[in-house]
Amino acid sequence: MKSLxxxxxxxxSYDLALAFLKRSPRELLHKVIxxxxxxxxxxDGVVVIFSITYDGQDLVVDFLNTKVNVAQATEVVKYIRxxxxxxxDLKPFYAMSEKDxxxxxxxxxxxGYRIVGQPDLFESIVWAVxxxxxxxxxxxxxxxxxxxxxxxxxxxxxxxxxxxPTPAVVAELTTEELLQLQFSRQKAAYTxxxxxxxxxxxxxxxxxxxxxxxxxxxxLMQIKGIxxxxxNYALMKTFRHADAFPxxxxxIHNAIKKLKKLTRKPxxxxxxxxxxxxxxxxxxxxxxxxxxx
Numbered sequence: 001m002k003s004l005x006x007x008x009x010x011x012x013s014y015d016l017a018l019a020f021l022k023r024s025p026r027e028l029l030h031k032v033i034x035x036x037x038x039x040x041x042x043x044d045g046v047v048v049i050f051s052i053t054y055d056g057q058d059l060v061v062d063f064l065n066t067k068v069n070v071a072q073a074t075e076v077v078k079y080i081r082x083x084x085x086x087x088x089d090l091k092p093f094y095a096m097s098e099k100d101x102x103x104x105x106x107x108x109x110x111x112g113y114r115i116v117g118q119p120d121l122f123e124s125i126v127w128a129v130x131x132x133x134x135x136x137x138x139x140x141x142x143x144x145x146x147x148x149x150x151x152x153x154x155x156x157x158x159x160x161x162x163x164x165p166t167p168a169v170v171a172e173l174t175t176e177e178l179l180q181l182q183f184s185r186q187k188a189a190y191t192x193x194x195x196x197x198x199x200x201x202x203x204x205x206x207x208x209x210x211x212x213x214x215x216x217x218x219x220l221m222q223i224k225g226i227x228x229x230x231x232n233y234a235l236m237k238t239f240r241h242a243d244a245f246p247x248x249x250x251x252i253h254n255a256i257k258k259l260k261k262l263t264r265k266p267x268x269x270x271x272x273x274x275x276x277x278x279x280x281x282x283x284x285x286x287x288x289x290x291x292x293x
Contacts, residue, residue, distance in 0.1 A: 001073050005058040006080060011090040013112030014054040020116045024140040028147045028162040029123075038064070040154055040161035043075045047154050049161050050076060059084075065156050085114035088240055093281045097288075100277060102259050106288040115287055117237040121205040122198050123164040124234040129190050129225060130183075145181040170195035190225025197223045205238070213241045236283040245282035247271060255289035 008014070014035075022032045030039040037052040049065040061080065068076065081087055094111075097103035118124035130146070131139040150165035150173070170192060178188035197203050203223060208216045213235060220231040229246045236244035246252070253265045256274055260266075266274070278285040 001063065001068050001070070003060065003062045004073055004077065005060055006077060006086070007058050008054075008084075008086050009090075011094065011112050012084075012086065012114060013110070014059070016110060016113040017084055017116055024137070026137075026140040026144040028144055028151075029164060031159075031161075038161070040163055041076065041079055042163060043068070043072045043079075046072065047152070047161075047163065048072060048076060049154065049156055052080065065154070079119055082119040083117060085117060085240060088114065088242070088284075090114070090284070093242075093284045096278070096281060097285075102256070102274070103278075103285060103288055106292055110288060110291050113287065113291060115237060115240060115283065117240065119238060120164060121203075121208065121234060121238045122167050122195070124238045125194055125220070125226060125230060126164075126170075126191055128230040128233040128237075129187055129194070132187075132230070142182060142187075146178075146183075149181060167195040167198035171199040193225050194223060208235075208239065213243050216241070236286070240283070242281050242283050243279070245275060246286065247275075249286070251290050251293060252286055255292045259289075259292060 018032060018035065018037070021027070021030060021037060030037060032038075035053060038049065039052075040047055040049045042048075046066065048063060048068060051062045051064055053060045053062075059080070061076065063076075090112075094107050097107040118127065126146075127139075127143065130142045134142075147162050147164060150169050152163040154161045154163070173192055173195075175185060175188040175192065178191060179185065183191070203219060208219060211219070216235055216239070217228070217231045220226045220234065221228065226234075229248050232244045232246040233249075235241040236246070247268060252271060256262070256266050256271060257264070275282055275285065
């Protein structure tokens with residue numbers, strides 16, 4: 001099989017997904033070339049490089065480096081559906097948002113915007129750790145150095161495609177090796193500790209699949225380096241827990257301040273009060289508030 005088609009839901013914007021994926025020129029784990037996305041993933045031990053385009057009706061997936069069998073194609077489709085958040089029914093969220101002062105204009109302006117996520121839970125958590133308390137540009141710089149140094153590289157037609165470092169590789173690193181990449185000592189220690197927890201089977205995507213948010217958070221937060229914000233972020237980006245709510249997130253606070261025209265940032269209690277109206281859809285309210293910035 002060399003290509004296939006995936007019909008997206010009506011409430012899906014390919015343009016907004018592309019805009020998100022183009023956030024940084026330092027991103028190595030996918031390429032966006034004009035309106036085409038290219039990415040490498042490991043499927044059953046084989047690295048598959050694929051492209052995605054949109055023809056106005058379907059997502060068209062072409063396999064660039066190999067023909068795939070039916071089982072591999074099924075896994076690639078599953079990956080893409082997870083990555084681009086194609087299986088969430090946004091109709092109830094939009095119905096709720098149309099009655100809300102903060103969200104009403106946002107869901108109109110950004111209709112079809114979804115949580116472009118990270119199906120790899122380890123990648124999701126490490127990315128959350130890397131991004132804490134620094135600006136987005138520097139976070140991408142750290143990620144670029146980390147992926148170039150410790151990830152796998154596959155070359156096709158003189159183009160390099162990268163895979164995120166595996167827990168097994170990262171678990172064997174020393175703090176000093178990550179300090180050389182401009183990691184802080186704390187980020188380095190947390191990243192290695194999290195990798196060891198994955199490598200030893202203490203935590204995995206399979207163990208968290210199907211768990212309620214509360215139980216999944218409790219399991220993640222037993223690991224040193226994973227706090228409330230990191231756990232909520234990962235559960236939002238990997239599992240699409242619609243009720244995942246990174247309460248402490250500065251972006252949420254800035255968005256509420258801007259939209260409510262406050263002279264100061266809201267308190268945690270004020271943020272909780274705003275989000276009471278979004279119960280069950282906190283992650284998507286967060287997404288659209290972030291987008292407002």
